[in-house]
Amino acid sequence: MNLPAPACVLTVDLDAIVANWRMIAAKTKAAAVVKADAYGLGAAPVARALAQAGCTRFFVATLAEAVELRDAVIDAEILVLSGVEEADIGTFTRLRLIPVLNSQAQARIWAGRPAALNFDTGMSRLGFDGDEPVDCRPMLVMSHLACPDTPEHPLNRRQLERFAMIRSRFPGIEASLAASSGIFLGADYLFDWVRPGAALYGVNPTPGRPNPMAPAVRLEAKILQLRYVDEDTTVGYGATHLTSGRTRLATVAAGYADGLFRTLGNRGHAHFGDYRLPLVGRVSMDLTMFDVTAVEDAALVEGAMIELIGTHASVDDLASEAGTIGYEILTSLGPRIQRHYLGNA
Amino acid sequence: MNLPAPACVLTVDLDAIVANWRMIAAKTKAAAVVKADAYGLGAAPVARALAQAGCTRFFVATLAEAVELRDAVIDAEILVLSGVEEADIGTFTRLRLIPVLNSQAQARIWAGRPAALNFDTGMSRLGFDGDEPVDCRPMLVMSHLACPDTPEHPLNRRQLERFAMIRSRFPGIEASLAASSGIFLGADYLFDWVRPGAALYGVNPTPGRPNPMAPAVRLEAKILQLRYVDEDTTVGYGATHLTSGRTRLATVAAGYADGLFRTLGNRGHAHFGDYRLPLVGRVSMDLTMFDVTAVEDAALVEGAMIELIGTHASVDDLASEAGTIGYEILTSLGPRIQRHYLGNA
Numbered sequence: 001m002n003l004p005a006p007a008c009v010l011t012v013d014l015d016a017i018v019a020n021w022r023m024i025a026a027k028t029k030a031a032a033v034v035k036a037d038a039y040g041l042g043a044a045p046v047a048r049a050l051a052q053a054g055c056t057r058f059f060v061a062t063l064a065e066a067v068e069l070r071d072a073v074i075d076a077e078i079l080v081l082s083g084v085e086e087a088d089i090g091t092f093t094r095l096r097l098i099p100v101l102n103s104q105a106q107a108r109i110w111a112g113r114p115a116a117l118n119f120d121t122g123m124s125r126l127g128f129d130g131d132e133p134v135d136c137r138p139m140l141v142m143s144h145l146a147c148p149d150t151p152e153h154p155l156n157r158r159q160l161e162r163f164a165m166i167r168s169r170f171p172g173i174e175a176s177l178a179a180s181s182g183i184f185l186g187a188d189y190l191f192d193w194v195r196p197g198a199a200l201y202g203v204n205p206t207p208g209r210p211n212p213m214a215p216a217v218r219l220e221a222k223i224l225q226l227r228y229v230d231e232d233t234t235v236g237y238g239a240t241h242l243t244s245g246r247t248r249l250a251t252v253a254a255g256y257a258d259g260l261f262r263t264l265g266n267r268g269h270a271h272f273g274d275y276r277l278p279l280v281g282r283v284s285m286d287l288t289m290f291d292v293t294a295v296e297d298a299a300l301v302e303g304a305m306i307e308l309i310g311t312h313a314s315v316d317d318l319a320s321e322a323g324t325i326g327y328e329i330l331t332s333l334g335p336r337i338q339r340h341y342l343g344n345a
Numbered sequence: 346m347n348l349p350a351p352a353c354v355l356t357v358d359l360d361a362i363v364a365n366w367r368m369i370a371a372k373t374k375a376a377a378v379v380k381a382d383a384y385g386l387g388a389a390p391v392a393r394a395l396a397q398a399g400c401t402r403f404f405v406a407t408l409a410e411a412v413e414l415r416d417a418v419i420d421a422e423i424l425v426l427s428g429v430e431e432a433d434i435g436t437f438t439r440l441r442l443i444p445v446l447n448s449q450a451q452a453r454i455w456a457g458r459p460a461a462l463n464f465d466t467g468m469s470r471l472g473f474d475g476d477e478p479v480d481c482r483p484m485l486v487m488s489h490l491a492c493p494d495t496p497e498h499p500l501n502r503r504q505l506e507r508f509a510m511i512r513s514r515f516p517g518i519e520a521s522l523a524a525s526s527g528i529f530l531g532a533d534y535l536f537d538w539v540r541p542g543a544a545l546y547g548v549n550p551t552p553g554r555p556n557p558m559a560p561a562v563r564l565e566a567k568i569l570q571l572r573y574v575d576e577d578t579t580v581g582y583g584a585t586h587l588t589s590g591r592t593r594l595a596t597v598a599a600g601y602a603d604g605l606f607r608t609l610g611n612r613g614h615a616h617f618g619d620y621r622l623p624l625v626g627r628v629s630m631d632l633t634m635f636d637v638t639a640v641e642d643a644a645l646v647e648g649a650m651i652e653l654i655g656t657h658a659s660v661d662d663l664a665s666e667a668g669t670i671g672y673e674i675l676t677s678l679g680p681r682i683q684r685h686y687l688g689n690a
Contacts, residue, residue: 005430005432005433006409007407007427035602035630035631036602036630036631036679036681037680039602039630040602061630061631062352062598062631062681064351064681065681081631082352082569082598082631083569085350085648087350088350102569102570103570103647105647120572122579122584123580123581123582124572124574124578124579124580124581124594124626124634125570125580125581125596125629125632125634126569126570126596126632127570129572146579146581146582146583146584147582147583147584150583153584155579155584224427224428224447224471225447225448225470225471225472227465227469227474229469233469234467234469234491234500235468235469235470236468236469236470236491237468237491237492238491238492238495239467239491239492239498239500249469251470251471253407253427256672256673256676256677257380257381257384257385257676257677259677261673262669262670262673263608263668263669281469284470285380285381285384285406285672285673285676286380286381286406286407286426286427287470287471289469289470302448302450303430323608324607324608325607327601327630328601328606328607328630331601331602331630331679332601332602332604332677334381334676335382335680336381336407336409336410
């Protein structure tokens, strides 16, 4: 039986992800953060491509993610950011997983096996307190920056100083502070290892400045129906859009269940070729309408794909229209979207 | 190997969903809308429970969803809202799927096989135009309301009148206009079939008035770490929250990758017992912080679950804090959340 042709496709360029990783790995040793299914792109193919390119260390958020990832990268180090619980020790050791220990309780449970130590230097999130004594000789000492996308924020320098103090208590142990944005704060933030995630996937780690990363994703959705409507026709739920003249509308097979946030209603755009198509009305669960009047009639047919993320609008552009960040756009891409991979999958 | 204990759990009460369906099915024949994986709750278990309770007709958005659903409900009617394409006719007929035809092109492709006809009476989304002649004897004539959650909106009555005209062109054919909210607009909106989705899952179909439906989901997440921080400590990305006194923080294993929208930052709440816990700082991808100072120290331990949706706050309450609707909260619940089922699964 033929599977139905996908109505919504995310094309993931593995070569671009590898190129982004290589650019960062030229600065210092670079792990790859593939939590949340590699930010929605697919942890297994992404990690396989990076491992093949030489990446030896991967970070995930949860043990369940680590268990899944182990099949994809048999030999790599897999570090679990949420730490370890008593009941999971067997799984950790059997799959050679490394917890990132965040508390004395976790350190006691883990009892001296190989681990990373995470210190909280300003997030108030996970980790040992900065001045907390820890009786453990870890493989890595870590912390996480709160404001690295805002280089002028004074907390960056304060966290750097606190982290330098902490790492001095662990002579000879490797250290890691920077994730995607922190990598671009300057050489003193790099330490031994950096932990890029979003930057690998093409999200701009330096908001407000040119994106140093290559775009890695393209999102397209199919036109299910084209129609002409008269002036003064209402469009979508709540009748929030009123046409200002005879208008051609395209109804597209992607909605908020696919990650097109409702905040894009009457604000978002798609592209068809070089045409910029305004999203009109509210986004519905499975469908979204665009004003395609500007495109010549014959150029657009039902079944054609329009571009939601791609060469004309980046993931950050779509995020800006939705009032959020590229990270949340990527992790919200829904399960109905088919993932296609380009490059050395 | 033991699978790790889930850090984030959605409990779906199938008995409540069945009770909601029965309440609606007492008004007129009721199909069930299980598109978008039953709004994130799990289409297979939800549809099985409803079929066992007597529901014979299900709506999905896409052919891929219909293919998956067929295994769960062998004998039920499955209608596909997005219509049919030439390449998919074989799949439709082999699995006894019924397209909802939206255009002359789809009607030509389908060539008189059993189908529903959808007319656009005010959404400008999918469907034949209201006055468009269609040479077909369908099993069902349908349309969809744009403003049913706003009973006083004049478009409701206009769509009702247009739909009454259309259905009069198909004597003896069953008709369906109302989905969840439309069911509560009055008896003249009911026709032969209604198509509840959100209402089955406990979302309030009558916003601003008491919810006539039983709650059907509970969302809980695990506390990974508890810490005390001093006055004037910043919390989370961007340092957007500053503690106003010595504060106890709980870091919880759910973030925007799990569907806790970033718009909940410094606005959302969770509950522990009767305590209402403010969400502090920004939501991060995998983690969220709550101020738990109000709870007695010993009552809260690492590993405890706090409630994000449940007896103290409905899905609509969480949606309101996030600036959206319950529908988008449910369809955005991420794949790391483990679904548990209560009742006749």
